[in-house]
Amino acid sequence: MTRKADLATIARETLRHAYAPYSGYRVGAALETESGEVFSGCNVENASYGLTICAERAAAAKAVSAGHRRFRRLVVATERDRAAVPCGACCQFVAEFGDDTMVYSVANKETLSWSLKDLIPHAFTGSMLEREAGT
Numbered sequence: 001m002t003r004k005a006d007l008a009t010i011a012r013e014t015l016r017h018a019y020a021p022y023s024g025y026r027v028g029a030a031l032e033t034e035s036g037e038v039f040s041g042c043n044v045e046n047a048s049y050g051l052t053i054c055a056e057r058a059a060a061a062k063a064v065s066a067g068h069r070r071f072r073r074l075v076v077a078t079e080r081d082r083a084a085v086p087c088g089a090c091c092q093f094v095a096e097f098g099d100d101t102m103v104y105s106v107a108n109k110e111t112l113s114w115s116l117k118d119l120i121p122h123a124f125t126g127s128m129l130e131r132e133a134g135t
């Protein structure tokens, strides 16, 4: 099992690969799956801003692409003093695979943690797509 400190190191190393020419806000993420494997990601910005992908979603997409569906911990790292809170899109995206993932955010002067359910207590789920009688 990967220690949280190791995940933070991986997230910090990965943020060096961030592509953030517009915001200059580089983010790295390390996601530990239920089986203990770790997938990293960085933010990838685009000149068409809406296409930007956050580090958290990049890591989750890599994990899912490798066949993983359950996550134990997600560590987000920035090179700023204040810790970043994952955006709503990333919380929704990761919640698709369970809302019991622990989320940590590390920065130069601050470390924060939450359960994913704390961050998005009412995530949209697949059960909401089930047809109701008469529809």
Ligand SMILES: [Zn+2]
Residues within 6 Å of the ligand: 054, 055, 056, 057, 086, 087, 088, 089, 090, 091
């Ligand atoms: Zn995000």
